[in-house]
Amino acid sequence: MTKLRKDAEENHSDILDAADIIFASQGITAPLDLVCRKAGVGRATLYRHFPDRHHLIVALLERGIEETAAKADELGERDDAFFVLLRFHAERIHARSSLIDYWRVLDRTAPEVRRVRERFHQIFSPLIFRAVEAGACRPDIQVDDVTLLVSMLGSALRGRTADEQARLSLRAFELMIEGLRPRAGGGAREAAA
Template sequence: MPSLRSDAAARRALLLDAADAVFGEHGITAPLDLVVERAGVGRATLYRNFPDRAALICAMLERSVAQLQAHIAELGARDDALFELLAGMAGRIVQSPALADYWRAVDQDDPQVRDARQHVLALMEPALERAKAAGLCRADMQLRDISLISSMLGAALRGRDRDERAVLAKRALELLLPGLATTP
């Protein structure tokens, strides 16, 4: 029998998964009752974990950063890790469109958002430096360019459904990645 703590963590993860799915289908302002229904838990469980929508969205952003950290750890010190991380970024835009749209639209001066962006860039910096040192990435690429690339990949949000977003994200990568590579 799982401990109470692991059971609570499982319910929290279930709520985050449900929110991701509901927000992806109905937008970030979807009624939280849809999240509760999708997760199969009571309203009290939602509000015990996330006192309001902002806390839920913040937890989703934190989970996204944690997934990025796990992806970075999985890639290790590969010279081409930057390109894999950018492909992962495109995948997250396809899978979590509402969260990606929120991430792009929220006030850039919000301390939590600013800190999260800085954290993401700091996580990606070693991969960028390895790619440049290995000659896989153009030497003039800067860390702040990753935010620009993220915005460019965000154009995939124009897709009406997951399949269309996937096609747009794939095409965006096909156009962007050669521009990042060193020229012969």
């Protein structure tokens, strides 16, 4: 029984790894047979783990969120953890361009989408609070702004090559950071007035 469970866990992980590679190179609509072949599993095994493409993609999104959570844990109580985690996204976003495109068109009210968003906010919320408390971040930044920031990083995906996308996402990050810093001589409201 334990061996079967271990094999199932390995298959699950192999399928996600394969889907990540296939979707990154061929897009989100790539044939699932390519994912099966890359993972070394049959279609029945794929569908036992993921009943359809949507569930496979949501699992990839959830895995990405847990990678973000692990990075946040690794950063500990650093005052700059919010900025480091945003850079973490900027460095990786070009490799997940097809997932970003899919995320943009998902029904925001679907339970699995709400679950991913809530987890994302749960990770970033304390980091934002700590950055604001340390005076490193504008006081008007809210956790909902993180979704906007990640979307802004996603705009770098318009580059023609992976290298250009990586360069553009890091440039977008650099520009974004300046907008997140507290303004000299007053808060965001005073600067806008």
